Amino acid sequence: MQVPHFSFILPVSSHSDHEQLLDLDAFLVVKPLIFRSLLRLSRGSGLHPQCFPLLGLEKIGQQVAAGGSGDIWKGLVQGQIVSVKVMRIFQDKDIKAALKEFSREALIWRQLCHPNLLPFFGVYYLDGRLCLVSPWMDNGNIVDFLRNEPPNTNRLSLIVDVALGLQYLHEQNIVHGDLKAINVLVTPLRRACIADFGLSTIVNAMTLQFTHSTADMQGGTARYFAPELFRPKNKLSKSFESDVYAFAYVCYEILTGDVPFHDEKNDMAVMFQVLAGERPARPSACSGTKELDNLWELLSICWDGEAELRPKASYIIEQLIGPAIWATATTFAADWDDTFTSKFRRSLQAQSLLPSVSQIERMLFGDGSFRGHDC
Structure with a gap:
């Protein structure tokens, strides 16, 4: 043939x-x-x-x-x-x-x-x-990759990888807009890389929607939406701050293997919980050491209900690789x-x-x- x-x-x-x-x-x-x-x-x-x-x-x-x-x-x-x-x-x-x-x-x-x-x-x-x-990417997205990996896999390194990719996008004045775990792929050398810029936005008001988005619900996934995006009267668009909010949920999924609000079956129920100030419960995978305590505290400020109180990507990396958590990025080598x-x-x-x-x-x-x- x-x-x-x-x-x-x-x-x-x-x-x-x-x-x-x-x-x-x-x-x-x-x-x-x-x-x-x-x-x-x-x-x-x-x-x-x-x-x-x-x-x-x-x-x-x-x-x-x-x-x-x-x-x-x-x-x-x-x-x-x-x-x-x-x-x-x-x-x-x-x-x-x-x-x-x-x-x-x-x-x-x-x-x-x-x-x-x-x-x-x-x-x-x-x-x-x-x-x-x-x-x-033979390893697929990070959810599939971790599903087949042993429990002691270094998930903190994968989290740093995602943070570094997000920082780079933001330095280029690009908002990802559809950051979620299935949009994070794992390279042959086991490094996490961000893909599928579903609602990438140039911050100087030139908004460009990537035609290959797999997003839903107004060009995003509700379970990763920051609370301000559920308030249509505010007419807020995706932003650096909403990316940081979604990043925290990506970290949660990397740590637990569960999507945010996995007990809820529909997006409307998730929206009501988020607007009421509810966030995912602390998992056992984020407990037991001082470093994990500090990581959970970092995630908590990343998904703060007030956008202006969320940290920048550079601060997130500073905390991840600093003495508070001591995470390391995956060693760099060419994957393509x-x-x-x-x-x-x-x-x-x-x-x-x-x-x-x-x-x-x-x-x-x-x-x-x-x-x-x-x-």
């Missing part, structure tokens, strides 16, 4: 110069300006930036899983196993709308590079359906092939000559005459 091939989507864009500048780490200071400019140009012109190219991708085996918005398959590209999420979108207008939206979001995702964040490989069409490609990621592309482009400030200004606001060779 012949294996079906994927064809790479390469949207034509007149903004490739701007896109390439974003790949240069030397332009760290002006990246926000370049990024905002590129988004404005993309919206105004109807043209969209190129996605990071991969060639020769094939679907292998049978369908692995089905989510709320797509089917998961294994894929193969240049000898590396990848995850391929095939969107359940069939009408041409839906495909075009999804691609238009995701092309902007891919521009954001491709700039993210952190060992505790799932990298983005590319966007493809298969039989008229949109596909999203990322590294394959960087030749597929924007990190590799940036490493190549860093060798080229850099444009002057005036050339950057012309690229952003002027005649666009610079093509990377007139320094």
Whole structure:
């Protein structure tokens, strides 16, 4: 039987110069300006930036899983196993709308590079359906992983991994918006990494919804909702603070193996409990030592009912790895092939000559005459 091939989507864009500048780490200071400019140009012109190219991708085996918005398959590209999420979108207008939206979001995702964040490989069409490609994780999500691990598994290290990934997102002014245990994957080297940016939000009021979210109930999972998100009159959107609240529940699930409010069968009952100030009871897995006492205290302030009283991700990491808890992150080592990621592309482009400030200004606001060779 012949294996079906994927064809790479390469949207034509007149903004490739701007896109390439974003790949240069030397332009760290002006990246926000370049990024905002590129988004404005993309919206105004109807043209969209190129996605990071991969060639020769094939679907292998049978369908692995089905989510709320797509089917998961294994894929193969240049000898590396990848995850391929095939969107359940069939009408041409839906495909075009999804691609238009995701092309902007891919521009954001491709700039993210952190060992505790799932990298983005590319966007493809298969039989008229949109596909999203990322590294394959044999260990699955952290819930499945821990279910098959011995009780003495170092869960604190996994919690630090998640905190480090969340801190990186927040440093990039990105709100995850759908943080939960099943959106935390475990790499081959047993490191936790955050995936599925279901409601990732750029804090400067440019809200971008990732089309591959598996979220429910207004783009999130009710059991991980901060109380302010249950108050529609406040018209509050997901925030750094609601991410921190959800992080505490992810920690609870890592420690216990239970979803928050596991005794409740429906989201409405969870909402009433949360608004009444109820939180999960302290488990035995978080008792018995001074370090565990301090961990429970940290989780308690992370899920405080008042958003402004919750700590920042940097404070959480400080407490986790400091003398109060003494947790350690998983030792870093490469879990995926960087030749597929924007990190590799940036490493190549860093060798080229850099444009002057005036050339950057012309690229952003002027005649666009610079093509990377007139320094």
